[in-house]
Amino acid sequence: MSVDFDLIVIGGGHAGVEAALAAVRMGRSTAIVTMDPERLALMSCNPAIGGIGKSQLVKEVDALGGIMGEAIDATGIQFRRLNLSRGAAVWSTRAQADRRFYNQYIVDYCKRQNKLTIVEGLAGLIMHEQDRVIGVRLEDGTPVRSRAVVVATGTFLGGLIHIGEKKIKAGRFGEPAAYRLSDSFRELGFELGRLKTGTPPRLDGDTIDWSRCELQPGEDPIPFFSYRSAYRQFEQTPCYLTSTTARTKEIIVANYRRSPIFSGQITSSGPRYCPSIEDKFFRFADKSTHHVFLEPEGNGTSEVYPNGFSTALPEDVQAEAIRTVVGLENVRITRPGYAVEYDYCPTYQIKQSLETRRLSGLFFAGQINGTSGYEEAAAQGIMAGINAVLFIEQAEPFLLDRSEAYIGVMIDDLTTRSTTEPYRMFTSRSEYRLALREDNARDRLFGYARKYGLIPDADFHAFKATQQATTETIKRFSKARVRVSELGGLADRFTKFESVTIETLLKQPNVGIPEILPHLKSVESVTSSSPEILERAAITIKYQGYIDKQAREIAQFKKLEHERIPEEFSYQVVTGLRNEAREKFARYRPGSIGQAGRIEGITPGDVAVLSVHLKRFKSAVA
Ligand SMILES: Cc1cc2nc3c(=O)[nH]c(=O)nc-3n(C[C@H](O)[C@H](O)[C@H](O)COP(=O)(O)OP(=O)(O)OC[C@H]3O[C@@H](n4cnc5c(N)ncnc54)[C@H](O)[C@@H]3O)c2cc1C
Numbered sequence: 001m002s003v004d005f006d007l008i009v010i011g012g013g014h015a016g017v018e019a020a021l022a023a024v025r026m027g028r029s030t031a032i033v034t035m036d037p038e039r040l041a042l043m044s045c046n047p048a049i050g051g052i053g054k055s056q057l058v059k060e061v062d063a064l065g066g067i068m069g070e071a072i073d074a075t076g077i078q079f080r081r082l083n084l085s086r087g088a089a090v091w092s093t094r095a096q097a098d099r100r101f102y103n104q105y106i107v108d109y110c111k112r113q114n115k116l117t118i119v120e121g122l123a124g125l126i127m128h129e130q131d132r133v134i135g136v137r138l139e140d141g142t143p144v145r146s147r148a149v150v151v152a153t154g155t156f157l158g159g160l161i162h163i164g165e166k167k168i169k170a171g172r173f174g175e176p177a178a179y180r181l182s183d184s185f186r187e188l189g190f191e192l193g194r195l196k197t198g199t200p201p202r203l204d205g206d207t208i209d210w211s212r213c214e215l216q217p218g219e220d221p222i223p224f225f226s227y228r229s230a231y232r233q234f235e236q237t238p239c240y241l242t243s244t245t246a247r248t249k250e251i252i253v254a255n256y257r258r259s260p261i262f263s264g265q266i267t268s269s270g271p272r273y274c275p276s277i278e279d280k281f282f283r284f285a286d287k288s289t290h291h292v293f294l295e296p297e298g299n300g301t302s303e304v305y306p307n308g309f310s311t312a313l314p315e316d317v318q319a320e321a322i323r324t325v326v327g328l329e330n331v332r333i334t335r336p337g338y339a340v341e342y343d344y345c346p347t348y349q350i351k352q353s354l355e356t357r358r359l360s361g362l363f364f365a366g367q368i369n370g371t372s373g374y375e376e377a378a379a380q381g382i383m384a385g386i387n388a389v390l391f392i393e394q395a396e397p398f399l400l401d402r403s404e405a406y407i408g409v410m411i412d413d414l415t416t417r418s419t420t421e422p423y424r425m426f427t428s429r430s431e432y433r434l435a436l437r438e439d440n441a442r443d444r445l446f447g448y449a450r451k452y453g454l455i456p457d458a459d460f461h462a463f464k465a466t467q468q469a470t471t472e473t474i475k476r477f478s479k480a481r482v483r484v485s486e487l488g489g490l491a492d493r494f495t496k497f498e499s500v501t502i503e504t505l506l507k508q509p510n511v512g513i514p515e516i517l518p519h520l521k522s523v524e525s526v527t528s529s530s531p532e533i534l535e536r537a538a539i540t541i542k543y544q545g546y547i548d549k550q551a552r553e554i555a556q557f558k559k560l561e562h563e564r565i566p567e568e569f570s571y572q573v574v575t576g577l578r579n580e581a582r583e584k585f586a587r588y589r590p591g592s593i594g595q596a597g598r599i600e601g602i603t604p605g606d607v608a609v610l611s612v613h614l615k616r617f618k619s620a621v622a
Pocket residue numbers: 010011012013014015016033034035036039040041042043044045046121122123124152153154155156157171172178181197198199274338339340365366367368371372373374377378424
């Protein structure tokens with residue numbers, strides 16, 4: 001087959017960029033077909049990367065060679081770690097980005113890749129021969145041929161923006177929507193659904209009274225995301241916290257009927273965890289005020305993002321309401337807030353590899369799969385890019401399960417449940433979160449990254465040295481003793497002892513690296529260890545009991561995951577199955593018995609019946 005590129009990626013957003021770069025790293029000629037080549041990985045909404053559950057995805061993408069962590073480290077203006085008062089399982093990093101520099105960093109990086117071509121254009125049609133994708137036809141009629149295609153079109157498919165009663169066909173403010181491509185999917189027999197999301201107005205920071213808002217500084221030492229980023233110190237840009245007032249509520253409540261969310265103009269569901277301000281006052285009617293975080297859009301601009309004030313109310317109401325927020329009494333709106341409705345593809349139509357069931361070689365990633373968020377998109381993008389290359393090479397797909405990565409949790413959730421609202425990641429979605437921490441993403445994924453050629457070999461070997469140093473530090477902590485008389489405030493806990501090991505100290509509640517740091521002088525070679533190694537060692541010691549317990553649970557889980565269900569297995573011949581279970585199994589086509597049990601509405605009885613038939617099927621074909 002004559003092709004222009006091995007892989008075409010439609011859409012240069014967070015998913016598309018990671019997909020394309022993964023394919024390039026694996027040596028494949030790749031094209032990103034996108035509306036505006038200067039807007040690669042643009043942040044459509046808040047200028048921030050990471051957060052609870054999301055930072056784990058960024059670290060996993062990073063461990064698979066992805067760009068997101070490196071880009072935010074280079075262009076972030078404020079970094080913090082969230083949840084530090086809780087267990088290490090949920091520690092999460094979040095960074096405020098300089099929106100323009102982040103996008104520019106990715107554009108420059110992509111331009112430097114020899115095997116990557118950026119094609120400016122609107123993809124309008126998926127080309128195929130029988131049930132195999134062969135490329136994309138642009139809306140201007142140009143055909144571009146490839147062996148595989150990744151679709152990462154974000155909020156642009158059938159995009160419709162709402163501001164009060166106003167409706168505008170657009171994927172993002174000021175950018176066209178992609179209607180022809182939606183039609184192409186319908187013609188191919190895909191079922192499309194409708195979801196919505198929203199964004200707040202942007203503000204002119206020079207018109208904000210900062211003295212009335214609470215300062216939110218960055219953290220020192222700066223917690224970076226990527227294992228590739230060298231530590232650097234710089235002056236971080238502060239964020240601020242403020243809140244709505246009783247008057248804000250009055251204005252919003254009085255204008256409910258003018259919001260497209262309440263007037264019936266928008267019928268699709270939005271992200272429950274990121275509600276609009278009108279939704280917040282409606283759903284939490286007993287609450288009189290809500291927090292608003294004022295986040296700078298970058299260092300070279302005075303534009304500010306009021307996080308928590310997403311709205312689709314008419315512009316006059318937005319202006320009146322925002323000027324009742326503390327410190328924003330004289331604020332000027334630079335761009336209005338809006339809601340956008342878009343088409344997505346319900347995910348029973350994709351396999352765990354993110355390949356569609358309908359057309360082989362066609363992969364979906366990001367918002368098109370019903371997710372919301374840059375990190376969720378990037379994580380799917382990298383998986384789709386890797387799997388598209390493996391498809392081209394006729395190799396087994398790369399699948400991660402729920403015990404290996406948040407990426408595995410997300411894809412498993414997507415392929416076993418229907419999406420009724422935009423899906424976003426939280427640590428609470430993972431039952432094995434103690435095993436899926438930020439600090440051990442490379443322990444979990446670097447082996448795969450090396451296998452698929454996603455990272456330089458030197459990085460892999462350097463990490464082996466880090467693992468070795470961690471093990472040695474743990475050993476030293478178990479032997480090195482500190483005199484109780486030298487323990488200061490901690491001495492009360494050990495009155496019966498003369499000395500205790502560092503390990504014993506670390507196992508105490510509220511004792512971590514900062515508390516043991518003064519006592520490390522005497523521990524051979526440890527004082528020179530990097531903060532990363534000290535933290536890895538401390539976490540392992542502190543949570544060892546729980547980590548071991550989780551490892552046993554994971555071993556149980558793996559048994560069911562390893563009972564694979566072949567693609568060709570027919571549910572029609574399984575006697576004794578409830579009709580609902582038969583329909584669900586046929587719809588979601590689980591990859592394993594474990595996955596079958598997680599499909600919504602499936603009972604243990606259904607799984608037992610399926611198991612018996614699967615064993616019979618396997619022995620018949622053996
Ligand atoms: C108004 C708004 C508010 C949002 N609010 C939130 C929020 O509160 N929280 C949150 O987590 N996330 C939010 N998001 C979502 C977040 O922006 C997305 O989840 C994320 O950007 C999705 O990444 P993606 O790669 O799938 O798509 P995008 O980043 O949207 O990128 C899609 C890319 O595809 C290109 N494209 C689309 N169709 C075509 C075509 N036919 N031909 C060529 N190119 C095409 C576009 O030009 C764009 O470059 C919001 C998005 C918007 C628009």
